[in-house]
Amino acid sequence: MKISRRDLFKFVGGSAVGAFLTPIPWKLIDDAAIWSQNWSWIPRPLHGEIRTKFTTCTLCPAGCGARVRCVGDQPVMLTGVTRHPVSRGTLCPAGLGGHHLPYHPGRALQPLQRVQKNGKIEFAPVSREAVEAALAAAISRLKPGTPNESIVILDQQPGRTISRVYRRFLESVPNGVYVTTSALGGDTLCVLQEMMEKPYGPVGYDLENTRMILSFGAPLLDGWGTPGRMMEIIKAQGSKDPDYRLKIIQVETRQSRTASFADEWVAINPGTEAAFALGLAHVLIHENLYDQDLIRRKAIDFRKKDGRAYLNLVEQFTPEYAAGISGIAPDRIIATARTLAQNAPAIVIGGGDPGGGPLGKEEETAIAGLNLLLGGIGRPGGIVARREVPDIMSTSHHPTVPEMEIRDVPDHSIRILILDAAESGNALPWALLERKLVPQGALVVSLSSYLTGLTKHAGYIIPAPTYLESIQDVPAPIDATTASFSLSSALLTAPAGVTEPFEWVKRLASVAGVPFVEEAQGSTYEAQLKNRVETIYRAKRGTVFSSGDGKTVPIAEISSADQLWKLLSEGGCWIDSKAETKPMPNFSLLGKTKDNFERLQVAGQGRLSREPGLVAAFGFILMPFGWRGATGNGQISPLMTKLFQESGLRKLSGQTAVNPETGRAFGLTDGGQAWIETEKGAMKVEVRFDAAVMPRVIEAAVGPSVEAFSTAETQGTQNILDLCHLDDDCAWRVTRARVTT
């Protein structure tokens, strides 16, 4: 039988008809749809036993408690710990995404060396031994007793056990200097302590009992201090009698989150905080609104003695005079001063913006002076003393190398710089560190988890474990009124190739042959921490909060140091008992430094006063701003794209804001591109019009770039901080700029 083409057609036709009577087409249509619902490349969550663990966040020095929801051992969600004595149940957005950090694409997972390849900077793998050898050699070349040839460890979270280890190490090497960054929010407190004739010990802000805060640019509601603390105060506002509610006045050029939330926003000319503070002091003194008793008894430079006393300085800053500089109406200055006096106890806080940089020492002196005038030291609702965390090896027992702020380090003096991985969360321009390095041949080593930020400038990188991968201790936050201590536990195993800084310092010491052989050698970091916990236990002070049940018990009820260790390593928190009120020593309202009268006088004219003509020539004042946590050199969760890239809630690097009228006058367009040009260089930015921006000011974000979330780039190739003018005192708040399209 011959099969013709026609037969074939018939057969195929029959099959086609038949197919509809089989499940083939129907099942395939359904399966195709189901396939699209279960694409293999869509990740599936892990499934397993749900466990709750607790730990302490170490992403900034705030030390918030974190409840960790785990699938098996894998953390999948972080939330605040209700009733946690430090963080009050709160986690900031950066902390909420902390469990993503181990998987950040920008991680460094092996020792790296900065090399130049075809004119481009790259990081090539290197052995850990090679790094140690290079450092040991450099250490051996340091000549003892030459202060302009130092080895520095930069620690942005001082007070930890590892901080102590660093200081021990630096003590053992020639010219060792232990350096911290200026702690935003803590600056006023530091300056205040310097103004005391005798050491007063650590202090904190008694925010819970204060009735008013006058803040000079401190981001009170945007990640300042321990974020949860301020938030708790806001939370409680509603239930309070309106007369006793906390009143916040924000003195800031920018309408920051705090400024828009505050009861009053005092929009001040850039860099003129000192004038405003001295103007307030003038009103307080002239209207006799200050604590006359205290000042009479304790102030050593209040009387007009040699014409360089505080009163002489303040005399000059009449409301009208201060108004001329700060741009705030005389009436407003007077009213603010009166409000301050009426709402006692009040606190005046300095600090500044985490991206905009710290206020200068002079501004902080003027601000601290206000606190003293108001008599707000050592009394509830003011600035109160706290005790140190018990430590057998505290500085009083074992003198070690001094702690120094980076701005106090002489220029061109650092030969070897070791960057610790821990972050303050605030901006730190590389230019500032660079200025401190010897001009040639400085060696920079970074103990960092990520190949980003300052680390990108390091010659060597030793990868450190990141959050949740190692056990760490968390000391009291800078603003706290009582000391506290908690632990962050290693919920995850750190990847191979990562080295705990403690271990690394030990190895380095042994390679370099430095006599760093005390109890640390041969010990583990965990043992060191246990040792510290034991010290706390033995001091028998304070209470312990247990995260598991949310209960707080006196330390006396804890059966042993081991049990305290167990509670702390399960996210517990030790809280010191309140310190007794200490008698205040005499103080100088101008501070200790000899030439402070002149310096304050100059500072009172405003930071841009020195070359007034230039302002007009440049046209704009560039003010960087940032958000603590995202302006630092560490990493934030890739999910932060929600706040930056995907909503515009926070500005990305390269985004700026100008006043619409100024913008139009300079030919800029909303949403358009423009060049910012300063003495340091130029950068292309995106301009947004915002009626809240002061005319002639361009606000530029110090934030992550779009790439920062998916690659090793944190802040793009260019950072607005590179354009900022660094003052002699290492402030970078205001810079003259030209803005062109």
Added chain:
Amino acid sequence: MVVKNRGRLIFLAGVLVMLVVGWFGFPRMLYQKTNQPIQFSHRVHTGDKAGLTCEDCHSFQADGRFNGIPSISKCGGCHVGLLGNSPDEKVLVEKYVATNTEIPWLVYSRQPENAYFSHVQHVRLAKIQCERCHGPHGAGDTLRPYESDRLTSYSRDIWGHSLSRIHSEVWDGKKMDNCASCHEQRGVSNSCLLCHK
């Protein structure tokens, strides 16, 4: 030879061939069979010998989460050493219990990621017997090979054994329609969110 109605016969042959391919060949092509890592007799465990109930092994957590197939520690609770002489038990003890390794069971009734099923609500509140959905699984002596759809990677139990979805047994088929019709019969809401996550 000239056959009368030759064209018609050829057409019918096409239909017939397709019917055979579609109903018998197609399922074989579509589903991939995998044997379970070891054989397990539910009957031995639930019968007189061990006398366990379903919930003894397939238990709930305090917050109502269903534990599903018990972890190896549960097996290890009894099978510290060999209790019988089955070769599969030997594998269990040596390969899994001894090394504390979870057995990679293939779950017949595994629902896709987007489906939420609360055992506790069905078992505790609605008092539905396990057999209503799982059939006489708990009475079996062996574990049949696991069949998964090559396209969707779904277990065959979801569509049900019969490709026509005309099922002789009430538990055969665990597609959304099956859930929905039971909900409808019992007057329970068929809201999307009830079962989708």
Added chain:
Amino acid sequence: MFPGVYGFTWEPGNLIFLGIFYSVVAIILGTMGIVLVRSLKDFQSQKADQIRWKLDFEDLPEGNRTCRHELTGEFRHRTCERGFDCRECPDHAKLVASKIRTIHPGYETGDEEGCILGFDMPLERQYHRGHTWVMTEPDGTTTVGLDDFGSRLIGEPDEVRLPAAGTSLHLNGTAWHFKKNGSDLRILSPVDGEVIQTGGKKAGWYLKLKPLGKKMDTRHLLRGAEIRPWLAREMERLEFSLAADGVGMSLADGGALVEDLSKEYPSLDWDAVWGQMFLEP
């Protein structure tokens, strides 16, 4: 979608919407079903040729559908409605019965025997509008061939496909195919019949048919006095058809077609001209 399928509810909105939808689908499917059944039926009863002619005939310009009784002057103006099939035409039957036939004057002008307007058109043959002749043989068979007009139009064909013996031909269906210059031409069958013999090139392409029924019905074919006016009309039609193609050619009275017209004017759209002239638009 369907009652019983998850999500279906007996709400009025649902019922109205789906009711309308199913009705539409039913109408579309039903219509298609009817079309399929009818097509299948017609196809099996081999009505394809008939339908083709019906469609082709409708596609012919009105001038090409002139009734034979207009040719003879019995009507001033009349268009054939029946595809040139006069067998069942009541008017034709009536006219034939009445025998009132006006003879076209041209018939009397004394053409040479069988030579009308220069064409060799023997009067004993009967002619189909598709330019075939039919001659009933004494043995009861019928011979069919291309008439002189048609032959001259085509000239020498490139290929001829004659039907095999035993094939049934139907009136106005395809009798045979010509191929020339890439054009495929169907020659319409002038009568119903079964092919019993075919003649090749030398014999001048003819078919010998035997009637399908008892007797060959040739009532519809042109004959006698109708031939001349028909030819005259065909000449007109040809001229018209050629002229439409932009050829300023004239067939003045007295002129005659050359043996192979297409050879003379190769640039013309012969395909269209042949289509027109062989009633296959």
Added chain:
Amino acid sequence: MDKQLIIRGLRRSPLSKFLLWILPWVALLGLGLYAGYLCLARGLNQTNMDNRFAFGLWIYLDLTIIALGAGAFFTGFLLYILKKDQLKAVINSAVVLGLICYSGAIVVLMVDVGQPLRAWFTFWHPNVHSMLTEVTFCITCYLTVLLVEYAPLVLRNRKLRQIPSLLVFEFHLHKVMYVLAGVGTFLSFFHQGSLGGLYGVLRGRPFAFREGIGIWPSTFFLFILSAIAAGPSFILLTTWLVSKLSKKELVKREVLSLLGRISGILLMVYVLFKTIDTLIWINHTAPASGFNPFDFYSWEPFGTWLLFAEIVVCGLLPAIILLDKKRREQTGWLVSAAFLVCVGVMLNRFVFTIQTLALPTLPFDRFLSYVPSWQETATFLAVVAYGVLIYSLSFRYLPLFPQEKELRQS
């Protein structure tokens, strides 16, 4: 071979010239297919649409070509149901245009939806309250009808006609065309309406929201009206264009006039109702939703000029021209008016798609703009190219204009 496919007696350009003509369109189609592939394989991130501009060029294209494609159903309706036999001259062309418009729209929709593999869920779990369900049902059914209507045309191709079974099929198909025309009219009527309803029901978009007439918003009926007014004009315009491009007379002049007249009458009715609707919207609907209607026009360039252009320049004006017998007899006026009508309907669809989405609803929203990506544009152009190709092929090989042969011979 090519010659064998061309209808006997029709003049068509040489194959080489024809190939040269379709080449750029084929290239464009190829580019568009590549763009469509990118969208399907990589997702709709290939487009410039976003969460705010969730509908973009494609939906606009869809609404527009479906409106213009209304010529197909409406001509069918006039011819088969109302027995306007003169329109037989353009019905084939209208069917091809309708098919192009509808199939093009469906293809683009399949690229436009994020999960085309699940599109059939609409049939399995239809939400009968959604205008999009109505659109989906109508568009699929009507495309089927159009394919059935197009089939006889294809079967009339010279070569296909030689196959007896197809010939018989075509014959019978043609006989039931009036049924299909009726069903098509019904479907397309609802389809045009539901496209209008698509925006009219958007309570959350007070710019587009229209109070209902029965269960439908007024846009439901206005879209139908504008589409049937524009449809004949589009047929007129395309016929004129094809005639110009091919340098052939395709239909008798009075057919064009008839199309113009029908378009004019309907347009006049449409303009009347559109004006009433706009007035009601200005005075009632918009204020009731808490909006000042003229605020919607305060964002440049979407000013009130759009409303004026849509209703007066592209509505009233061409309607007057088309209704004036003298002007209608002049091809220049006739074609220009038809052109304006088509622009008007395009403008109307543009306003409903783009302006609706660009306008802010929340007080802190910004007015947004949107520029389609090359992938979107290429897909868009591919539909145009696809249309040109299908039309060119149909024109070359199928009997689109029955009068062409006659007009050539006369």
Added chain:
Amino acid sequence: MDTKNKKQHRYGMVIDLDKCTGCGACMVACAVENNIPPATAKATDRTGITWVRVYKFDNGLPFPNNRSAYIPMPCQQCGEHTPCVSVCPQKAVEVDAASGIVAQIPVRCLGCRYCMTACPYHARYFNWWDPVWPAGMEKTLNPDVSPRMRGVVEKCNFCHERLQAARAKAAAEGRDEIDPSDYQPACVEACPTGAITFGDLADPNSEVAQLVQNGHAFRMLETLGTEPKVYYRSDQAWVRQIAQQEVQKPKAKEKVHG
């Protein structure tokens, strides 16, 4: 479990704008809870996915009198004429009868985005990309929520999986009704200032119902008649005013860049 005889809840929230500092914790907590992927490098504020988006708005006055506030916008869970529900062609959106939550089922969704054009609150988000987490980060996904694929719309559902968990917990304890304290969406839990209060509006004793009654509460675009179940409140008159002023007129003749 017989839902027919069960209490009908109407879950809703009241967001105190006087307490919102615009920190963004809600957005991050929401993304973590609901397995929302980080943005690809090309994503913008118009293509990104944030089920609750915090907008900044101001009083429109020039410097230095300009004041601004923040307003979180989750799905407003419209209770009447729910715009997205009626437009969805294949019932991928519905209002859950038991909870009043507007449910979006991505696996049913075909990605036509009609619901997005219908939603006046822009609370619906389309997956323009396939979700991609940096290598390893997919381990941190929440097992109670299924990740979506590209080409579908998603939105806030008041963390419905938490309601499921609360129901399971209730069932385990033999209860028919959940303990209200077991069900709080992630954003509510994460809000550091407690600006968001969540609960059952149908229960007159609930905190949310009280807050709604207490004056100074309002809803966005109330005149549209969609009856949202997300309320806002503020003691500041300008905040209340601006949130109810439906259309912001264009300022001067600004050139707008999209």
